[in-house]
Amino acid sequence: MKLTEISGNINEWFSGEGPLSDVVISSRVRLARNLAGHRFLAACPATEKAEILRKLKDVLMALDLGDEVFYIGVDKVPALEKRFLVERHLISQNHAFGKGPRGAVIARREFFTAMINEEDHLRLQVLKAGCQLSACIEQINRIDDLIEQKVEYAFSPKYGYLTACPTNLGTGIRVSVMLHLPALKMTGQIEKFLNAAKALGLAVRGLFGEGTEAAGDFYQLSNQITLGVRENDIVNQFEKTIIPEIVEYEHAARSQLLSHDASLLDDKISRALALLKNANLISSQEALFLLSHIRLGLNMRKHQGASTPAIDRLCSLGADVGDAGNAGTTDKISIVTVNRLFLLTLPAHLQLNYGKELDSTHRDALRAQIIRSALNG
Amino acid sequence: MQCEVCQSKEATIHLTEIADGVRTEMHLCEQCAQEQGVGTKSYIPLNELLSNLLSAGPKGEEPAEPAESEPVCPNCGYTLDKFRDKAVLGCPNDYEVFEKQLLPLIKKAHDGATCHCGKVPAKIPTDSKKQLEIAQLRQQLDEAVRKEDYELAAKLRDKLAEFK
Numbered sequence: 001m002k003l004t005e006i007s008g009n010i011n012e013w014f015s016g017e018g019p020l021s022d023v024v025i026s027s028r029v030r031l032a033r034n035l036a037g038h039r040f041l042a043a044c045p046a047t048e049k050a051e052i053l054r055k056l057k058d059v060l061m062a063l064d065l066g067d068e069v070f071y072i073g074v075d076k077v078p079a080l081e082k083r084f085l086v087e088r089h090l091i092s093q094n095h096a097f098g099k100g101p102r103g104a105v106i107a108r109r110e111f112f113t114a115m116i117n118e119e120d121h122l123r124l125q126v127l128k129a130g131c132q133l134s135a136c137i138e139q140i141n142r143i144d145d146l147i148e149q150k151v152e153y154a155f156s157p158k159y160g161y162l163t164a165c166p167t168n169l170g171t172g173i174r175v176s177v178m179l180h181l182p183a184l185k186m187t188g189q190i191e192k193f194l195n196a197a198k199a200l201g202l203a204v205r206g207l208f209g210e211g212t213e214a215a216g217d218f219y220q221l222s223n224q225i226t227l228g229v230r231e232n233d234i235v236n237q238f239e240k241t242i243i244p245e246i247v248e249y250e251h252a253a254r255s256q257l258l259s260h261d262a263s264l265l266d267d268k269i270s271r272a273l274a275l276l277k278n279a280n281l282i283s284s285q286e287a288l289f290l291l292s293h294i295r296l297g298l299n300m301r302k303h304q305g306a307s308t309p310a311i312d313r314l315c316s317l318g319a320d321v322g323d324a325g326n327a328g329t330t331d332k333i334s335i336v337t338v339n340r341l342f343l344l345t346l347p348a349h350l351q352l353n354y355g356k357e358l359d360s361t362h363r364d365a366l367r368a369q370i371i372r373s374a375l376n377g
Numbered sequence: 378m379q380c381e382v383c384q385s386k387e388a389t390i391h392l393t394e395i396a397d398g399v400r401t402e403m404h405l406c407e408q409c410a411q412e413q414g415v416g417t418k419s420y421i422p423l424n425e426l427l428s429n430l431l432s433a434g435p436k437g438e439e440p441a442e443p444a445e446s447e448p449v450c451p452n453c454g455y456t457l458d459k460f461r462d463k464a465v466l467g468c469p470n471d472y473e474v475f476e477k478q479l480l481p482l483i484k485k486a487h488d489g490a491t492c493h494c495g496k497v498p499a500k501i502p503t504d505s506k507k508q509l510e511i512a513q514l515r516q517q518l519d520e521a522v523r524k525e526d527y528e529l530a531a532k533l534r535d536k537l538a539e540f541k
């Protein structure tokens with residue numbers, strides 16, 4: 001399959017739907033697994049890596065996932081395609097730019113990826129829109145069980161699933177949620193969230209996972225402890241305690257903005273709109289930052305019925321709906337419009353859809369043009 | 378608001394200091410705040426954790442042993458030095474070969490836990506399943522003793538005795 005078949009559209013997990021979706025963009029569960037009888041990758045010569053890749057690829061491509069699956073030879077595709085896969089959260093940065101034979105098996109609807117030969121032999125992930133961790137764990141467990149019928153995992157009765165790095169030992173699970181917390185940021189309370197997460201032993205990362213900074217008020221929150229805790233207990237802690245509390249704080253901050261700082265909120269939304277509708281050059285960082293404020297305004301109308309001069313103006317704005325089949329159709333601006341712009345204006349998306357690599361000035365011009373035409377639709 | 382130090386990134390840490398009745402404010406980005414010793418890291422980078430733990434040795438756990446020949450994994454040829462260097466292990470067998478040295482790191486990374494609980498592969502041999510249950514009971518027993526829940530501890534001890 002060609003990546004350009006998916007690169008023009010948003011994916012399911014970024015649809016803006018699902019429970020608590022005004023704050024929780026997406027939920028992800030990842031499992032780390034290794035094959036018994038093989039060394040971990042750092043000690044594997046290329047021949048052994050190739051053997052592991054072949055074995056796992058065969059098993060994964062034969063799985064019945066209820067969706068078409070395709071395989072990407074990550075070590076063989078051009079750098080631009082690698083960056084595209086990272087932007088779409090289908091593979092990690094480490095996988096994209098690692099060494100040796102490696103690949104990814106991806107479900108066409110993008111809810112599932114298996115990275116083969118990342119840090120561990122196998123990293124499975126299930127991604128869903130909104131707060132849906134229970135559904136993620138259920139699905140990934142089913143897939144894991146199917147794989148386990150065909151291969152033998154490295155497992156110790158004492159330490160559980162054995163992983164290349166002891167920090168993933170035990171369940172090998174990483175539960176994470178992508179959060180959009182613009183109001184906590186605007187009201188100067190984001191540090192409280194960061195400290196609370198740290199106190200709970202959770203990691204906070206940026207939009208693209210490990211080693212990336214938070215951009216556009218998006219934060220990825222994940223567990224770090226994988227040994228001595230049951231998978232479902234981690235998921236329950238996230239779903240029943242951690243997420244509802246964060247959502248409540250973000251909602252309180254949004255209400256506070258409306259009741260006490262409406263002019264600040266309006267200023268941010270108006271500025272974002274003015275820049276996005278008029279700028280000739282926009283960097284991806286700036287686009288994320290500005291679109292974040294637009295997303296906040298739209299969600300405050302949709303979920304809290306907020307009405308301020310800037311939010312009213314924003315919600316009456318026509319926008320190019322931009323479905324692949326209905327290009328040029330205009331309708332009122334929606335979360336889907338904004339999410340599409342978030343994704344399609346990321347550097348690799350931009351270039352892949354344009355058909356060739358561009359320098360940063362050309363990218364910034366193209367990005368600004370796509371946004372302008374979508375918002376003036 | 379821009380960071381006062383680097384003048385480029387967004388300031389996310391706002392520090393108000395009142396000394397001798399004089400109020401001063403500082404607005405810093407996370408990176409500059411960390412450099413100045415203000416603010417907190419949201420997580421400890423893995424490499425830092427590894428090198429701190431392994432270079433420090435089993436402090437407070439048990440007295441350092443006289444230098445003996447460094448263990449080498451017969452399966453992958455890894456030594457602890459190599460693990461320190463790569464930050465990942467060479468093969469599943471390393472967990473046995475370097476168990477003593479890895480244990481403080483495992484405990485630190487997993488909030489004191491030393492034993493798996495959770496999903497178990499369906500294909501695991503019955504013997505191993507039994508071992509797993511024993512290991513989990515031991516962990517629960519340690520926890521009960523730590524919490525001074527002696528009633529629970531006694532029950533767990535009896536269960537363990539049944540297994541043996």
